[in-house]
Amino acid sequence: MSLYPAARFITSAARAAQFVPDQGREVAFAGRSNAGKSSAINAILNRRDFARTSKTPGRTQLINFFALDDSRRLIDLPGYGYARVSKEMRDHWRQLLDDYFHARDSLAGLILVVDSRRGLGDIDWQMLEWAHSLDGPIHVLLTKADKLSRKEATEALARGREELGPGVTVQLFSATRKLGLDEARQHLDAMLEARPPS
Ligand SMILES: Nc1nc2c(ncn2[C@@H]2O[C@H](COP(=O)(O)OP(=O)(O)OP(=O)(O)O)[C@@H](O)[C@H]2O)c(=O)[nH]1
Ligand SMILES: [Mg+2]
Incomplete structure (x- = not known):
């Protein structure tokens, strides 16, 4: 069962001129390189290899636009924080994300994907600050929770809740074990279905 059976890839954008028309509603997935953004999208949509996944961090360097239906989209943003890229590349990413936001x-909302073993880092906080100016909900997926013991997972979630405070929701997630899928889907649906600002 796919939640969005008509979901399809639209385009990859390397610069603002290539963004799809700014109509309808979209939810963006952001996070460090290799955090598991593409895997989370695949799991949430119940589609194997839909958003490409990679064992090489930083491979997805473009903004990928996916249509869920005629008026709603999912956006796979390029990962950040990967050390082994040139300054030019980092500057390009920053500009691209800045243009996008x-x-x-x-x-309509942001889903921030964070490796549950690492927790929130400086660059995630920068992203959250950026996103707060959006005025839409922000939901954090603490992913790769399958790599944590039950106790570590509980602690990671408690720490996330405490650090993020009441304005941002957070959950444990695992694309591999399909943990937290329903909760993530509910947040995504709420973001996509809320009335556009008048
Ligand atoms: N164990 C485990 N591995 C995961 C999980 N999610 C992703 N991975 C692995 O982590 C690596 C990176 O996953 P991606 O989904 O490609 O990460 P990304 O954030 O899209 O990475 P970039 O596009 O490079 O920024 C891959 O090797 C995945 O198989 C998870 O929930 N559990
Ligand atoms: Mg990716």
């Missing part, structure tokens, strides 16, 4: 009236 400033351009998109259709952006």
